[in-house]
Amino acid sequence: MTSTQSNATRINQANRLKKRKSTWLAYGMLLPSMIILVVFTLYPIGESIYMSLFKNNMSTFVTGPVWVGLQNYVTLFTRDAVFKKAFYNNLIIAAVTIPVSIALAVAMALFANKVRRGKGIVRVSYFYPTLLPMVAVANIWLFVYTPMYGLLGYLAPTWRLLENVDTVLWALIVMLVWKQAGYVMIFYISGLQGIDQEMYEAAKIDGANAVQAFRRITWPMLRPTTIYVTIITMTNAYKLVDHLYIMTKGGPDNASNMLLFYVYQKAFDQSNTGVASAITVVLIVILLLATMVQFFTQDKRTFYA
Amino acid sequence: MTTKTAPRFRWKLSLGMTLSYIAMFLIAAVFLIPLIWMVRTAFIPNQHATNLLAIAWPTLDNFTRIWQAAPWGTYYTNTFIIVFGVLAMQFITIILAGYAFARLDFHFKNTLFILFLMQIMIAADVLILPNYKTISAMGLSNTLFGAMLPFFASAMGTFLMRQTIKTIPYELEEAAKIDGCNLPRMLLQIYVPLLVPALIAHGMIAASYQWNNFLWPLIVINSVANRPLTVGLAIFAMSYETGAQWSDVSAATFLVAAPLLVLFFLFQKRFVQSFAHSGIK
């Protein structure tokens, strides 16, 4: 009895020793990555929070930043119409591009999986927008949307989609879906290939039709893919702003502005570091909240597998 | 299965299939139109650029003209340096970190794992302002190194390595240890060769990310000598605010987009697999 106990202790001790040794080894191997992550992901979060508590713009250039507490946030949420617009625009973009991209991508994936002839060309045409720089996309679509003699101008000469507050956001959403649907499709293609074909055979024997088979087998089996893809498209909805620089500058009347582009405008066009930092903090909170909901309430295994 | 129902079933299926064929090829065509149009405008003599219905022999005039108008060679060089510089560093950092997460038991493993997750959750673009301040304070603004530094670690890549290493039998490592193989040699001689497909997959994604990256280099880089392609393109496109030079802007867009697209058309399957691979299962 005693001997087994001391044996167990000895093994425990040995394990602990081993873990301590491997801990230092692990830290050493993680160090290069950790330095970068701490300096360029962790520290900037803290710095943004700190800088957001100061008035720091052109008027304080000579005197230096002035402590204002939470004033920047109060102004953003109560008086800043541009912030409000950008905030809602981002919500709309997320609410539309995520489901639409996913629906289109699933359809394309199902099709690309089944199609026998022309598989290559179909896959290429769906996927290539992923590889175009956003700046190039913006140039191309600017021509598409140019009124009267642009590509769309030939179909609908009266359309001035980028110059109208009611249409500009939707015109850009179409472009964003075009840009990312193929990327999303890729994950569904590999998700589909992971589904056991025998399940469909069994369903067929049970007399299920194609729609039922999709609802009962395909879609549930694709759930981990969907969770992962939702995170990707969610992040995209907040970070893809390069096109605004070329196409609209957030206009007209900020109808196409987005939070990240507003950060750029405040921070770099207007040298207003305080307000820009406050918007950055809001963005960080939104992204953390949204992804945390995905990670921790839905399915941990997506990432921990 | 009775011979009676089988043909009917097949017919129904093929009707559905036909409809979806039509729909999906239509979408494919619509997806391709912007590309076709851009390529067409890049190669058409510029007096026809805005006329959709014009037909003319393709010409390289637009390219000769824009090649003289901006230092595209410099832009290409800078983009290449950024892409390969980031890749080289990432390969080192992600193999090391991936191995630690896959094979080692250590304190605060979960905490550190979440820290890595943060990088995925908060895209680098969101932190442009504080990171620009950091890079400036380090004296690295307007340097290619400054444009690369924040990307030297990759959580995505680390997770991919960790996952792949877990699929490699541990016996290989134990056998090597018995042979007296130390850790660096073991990583290089046993793991790296087996990680090559995963590294290629990650490399393609990271390379296309860096090739297309815009906002960060726009802010960090000031001089023409250090400007990458995307920033060069944006500034070039805006120098033609007259809009009359559509063929020039299309040609420039083509220059910037073509390398990745050509690679993609050549190695289509590989690309698709790589991108699919990055989806952590």
Add this chain to the structure above:
Amino acid sequence: MRKLVSLLLACLLLVGLVPFAHAQEVIELDMYFPVSVGGGPDALITALCDEFHQEYPNIKVNPVYAGSYADTRTKVLAAIQAGNTPAIALMFSIDLYQLYSMGVLYDYDSFVTDEAGQKWLNGFYDGFMQNSQLDGKTYGIPWQRSTIIMYYNKDMFREAGLDPDMPPANWAELKEYAQKLTVKDAAGNTTRYGIQVPSDKAGYAYWMLQTFTLTQDGFNIMSDDGKEVYFDDARTIKGLEFWKSLSDDGSQAPGTPKWSTTVSDFLEQKVAIMYHTTGNLTNVRKNATFDFGTSRLPADTSFGSPTGGGNFYLFKGVPEEETKAAYTFIQWMTNNPERVAQWSIDTGYVATRPEAYDTQRMKDYAAEFPSALTARDQLEFAHAEFSVYDQGAVQDILDTAIEAAMTGTKTPENAMKDAQSAADGILADYR
């Protein structure tokens, strides 16, 4: 043996060093500059810098094309804040107050020591000095300067039964002609608009608004000291309402027509009249496939136009020899009437010195192409371009308000009133 090798190496080194010992040290200056119009001024600037380097081998100016005026401002401000202040930059003339408030500018007066220098400094058109001087000192040297002029398609004037040599001279005529020049197809869709005055933020909406206030007895939308704005003044609102009414008439495209496509709209003959910078004149001349004319802007109660464009600035906080080199370069660029005239001919920008118009090359050019003088002739009615402290923020407020009015989300009056209170909030820090 070893000694022999090292001796050889030493000799090689010495030989290698000799040419360098003779070479003078070259001062290199990076100069940010913007281009916002067609005609390829970026290539011209590069050529001028090369020419300068040949005359002054010990100074090399590297032009850094930084995009639009706003992008150039962004880059220079970022460089200053990062501690990489440039010695020289070609920037928007209206950035004056902002740069001044940062305390980073040299005035030119302190560099001028002799009579020749004084003559140079005093030799620019007064109209262009309005955005270049502050408290009696000169902080900006005019270079790529412009006014807004009216371009019109003479073929369309003939087609509409209008006299191609009698462009609209006042607002009423402008409104009437624009309607006559608008063409619709059988379905009632407009295929050609009578007029286009671009109103997007990516362009220069605030600048275009000034064309409708300065033509009311020269009323400007800001005070001379750059600390007050008059957005909610009745005349500003009246100007904006008139501008909007052109769209309401259907003779201007609805919404916010883009600055960047306005010239191509004109060249593609989708628009009969446009307001644009004279800096685009050479570009339009090269690419127009039809007969076009230019004229000063139609008056309400007076003629008027804002000036525009870029000045050379000198920045504090750099080694003295760099500042001197930059000063030499600026004088070289702007003091020679032939060079100033050629720049104007190549681009369409107004030559900044009257003496440039006395050169033979300019006389020949104007005789062949009378439009070259439109903007210069308008200078006597020209006023300062919109310029205040914290330019970036205030300009953004005004541009947004104009977009709101033109797209109909706010009435011109409400848009301007909101803009006034927002701008007052910012400018209060400077009063």
